Amino acid sequence: MLRKICSVHLFSGKALDDFRHIRQEEVAVLTRALARAGQTPVNLGQLLNVCTTNALGRVMLGRRVFGDGSGGEDPKADEFKEMVVELMVLAGVFNIGDFVPALEWLDLQGVAAKMKKLHARFDAFLGAIVEEHKISGSAGSERHVDLLSTLISVRDNADGEGGKLTDVEIKALLLNLFTAGTDTSSSTVEWAIAELIRHPEMMAQAQQELDAVVGRSRLVTDLDLPQLTYVQAIIKETFRLHPSTPLSLPRMAAESCEINGYHIPKNATLLVNVWAIARDPEVWEEPLEFRPNRFLPGGERPNADVRGNDFEVIPFGAGRRICAGMSLGLRMVHLLTATLVHAFNWELPEGQVAEKLNMDEAYGLTLQRAAPLMVHPRPRLSPQVFGKHHNLKSRAMRRVNMTNKSTKTERESLHLSCIHLHSLPHWLRIRPVLGKFFPSFRMSSHLNMKF
Numbered sequence: 170m171l172r173k174i175c176s177v178h179l180f181s182g183k184a185l186d187d188f189r190h191i192r193q194e195e196v197a198v199l200t201r202a203l204a205r206a207g208q209t210p211v212n213l214g215q216l217l218n219v220c221t222t223n224a225l226g227r228v229m230l231g232r233r234v235f236g237d238g239s240g241g242e243d244p245k246a247d248e249f250k251e252m253v254v255e256l257m258v259l260a261g262v263f264n265i266g267d268f269v270p271a272l273e274w275l276d277l278q279g280v281a282a283k284m285k286k287l288h289a290r291f292d293a294f295l296g297a298i299v300e301e302h303k304i305s306g307s308a309g310s311e312r313h314v315d316l317l318s319t320l321i322s323v324r325d326n327a328d329g330e331g332g333k334l335t336d337v338e339i340k341a342l343l344l345n346l347f348t349a350g351t352d353t354s355s356s357t358v359e360w361a362i363a364e365l366i367r368h369p370e371m372m373a374q375a376q377q378e379l380d381a382v383v384g385r386s387r388l389v390t391d392l393d394l395p396q397l398t399y400v401q402a403i404i405k406e407t408f409r410l411h412p413s414t415p416l417s418l419p420r421m422a423a424e425s426c427e428i429n430g431y432h433i434p435k436n437a438t439l440l441v442n443v444w445a446i447a448r449d450p451e452v453w454e455e456p457l458e459f460r461p462n463r464f465l466p467g468g469e470r471p472n473a474d475v476r477g478n479d480f481e482v483i484p485f486g487a488g489r490r491i492c493a494g495m496s497l498g499l500r501m502v503h504l505l506t507a508t509l510v511h512a513f514n515w516e517l518p519e520g521q522v523a524e525k526l527n528m529d530e531a532y533g534l535t536l537q538r539a540a541p542l543m544v545h546p547r548p549r550l551s552p553q554v555f556g557k558h559h560n561l562k563s564r565a566m567r568r569v570n571m572t573n574k575s576t577k578t579e580r581e582s583l584h585l586s587c588i589h590l591h592s593l594p595h596w597l598r599i600r601p602v603l604g605k606f607f608p609s610f611r612m613s614s615h616l617n618m619k620f
């Protein structure tokens with residue numbers, strides 16, 4: 170039922186079109202903030218995260234999560250961001266108890282205890298939002314009926330399929346959508362811009378395409394996206410090389426089965442190594458090179474599709490449990506990347522050279538950059554495109570300046586508590602972990618996705 174409600178209210182073609190103005194408004198807020206950056210380098214990933222979270226918040230809750238965009242402060246924003254980062258860090262920890270079940274009860278690293286504590290904080294945070302919404306209804310600033318109001322209205326009503334919604338389910342759904350739908354999109358865009366900074370000839374080609382399609386006197390809109398063939402290839406290549414969920418989500422085998430001669434016992438937990446599949450040298454030419462042309466006519470995979478149809482590149486997973494928010498994620502990533510490339514030239518802080526830009530990965534549930542991308546955005550469109558309030562420092566910009574210190578601490582904690590992907594033993598990087606056992610099971614790009 171929850172998947173159905175979300176498909177209709179968030180991810181259907183109609184919902185995507187209805188909320189187009191919200192995505193575009195939030196992207197415009199971001200571009201205005203970037204245009205005012207001045208001489209201080211911006212933490213691009215952080216600004217992107219504010220943008221994706223606010224866009225989702227407006228659709229789901231009828232209001233922004235991080236402030237109201239008008240310059241006022243929102244103390245809840247810091248708390249929320251901190252909790253999401255902590256969740257990603259904890260979810261990425263190599264938890265000994267998961268691999269040696271006999272030791273699970275000892276909770277050697279304290280992961281379970283921290284998760285319980287975090288759960289209580291999330292519960293209180295989301296509980297307050299739900300209660301507040303019950304009183305105010307969808308009387309927020311938005312014109313549409315938001316997802317939370319719909320959920321509350323069906324809460325105690327049978328759904329016609331014998332199901333009921335409880336407050337716990339509503340809170341769990343909000344949490345899932347916010348954690349699954351914000352960092353994934355924003356980190357993909359951050360990687361795309363980093364790759365383009367490292368490859369200035371590709372940046373120039375993309376800007377040429379954007380100037381031809383959009384011109385220089387307005388921002389990109391959703392309606393331009395189908396015409397941006399080269400930008401689309403850049404995004405496919407980013408999804409291939411930097412999949413935001415490198416080990417997908419854990420799945421459990423419903424039945425015992427055999428794949429490529431390997432026995433998979435019933436109830437075994439499976440992690441599909443999306444990251445390794447997309448770097449398989451038997452499938453991809455020069456797999457470690459960033460080459461968008463491979464997805465263009467004349468390239469090695471001109472028709473490859475990232476939406477779960479070609480198992481060689483499955484950033485959204487595949488099969489029945491494929492990413493529920495794929496349609497929204499794709500739109501947001503395309504709109505943001507195209508806008509950032511079109512509206513700005515990008516320079517690295519003094520002393521940094523593009524060819525030597527640090528592209529290391531941190532290990533967590535989502536694939537973060539080890540070092541956040543700090544950049545100078547240089548506007549390249551007509552000044553009126555960036556709005557008239559040039560003297561006001563935007564809310565988003567201020568937030569990033571304020572939180573730069575905490576960002577560093579968050580990143581440091583990511584480093585400390587996560588295992589670097591490259592430091593994982595080879596067998597772990599290429600084989601899925603099977604619950605309580607490690608049967609020798611070799612990941613294959615021809616993996617049967619039926620489980």
Ligand code: HEM
Pocket residue numbers: 225345346347349350351353354357412413414417418419420483484485486487490491492493494495497498499502
């Ligand atoms: C670049 C953007 C995104 C990427 C790369 C991505 C990737 C993924 C992946 C790999 C999975 C696991 C699929 C599997 O187990 O086979 C997943 C699941 C999921 N994603 Fe996304 N996602 C993105 C954006 C979003 C957005 C915008 C939302 C919602 C607002 C969302 C909501 C979900 C949910 C609810 C699930 C769980 C589905 C289930 O288990 O039934 N995702 N995503």
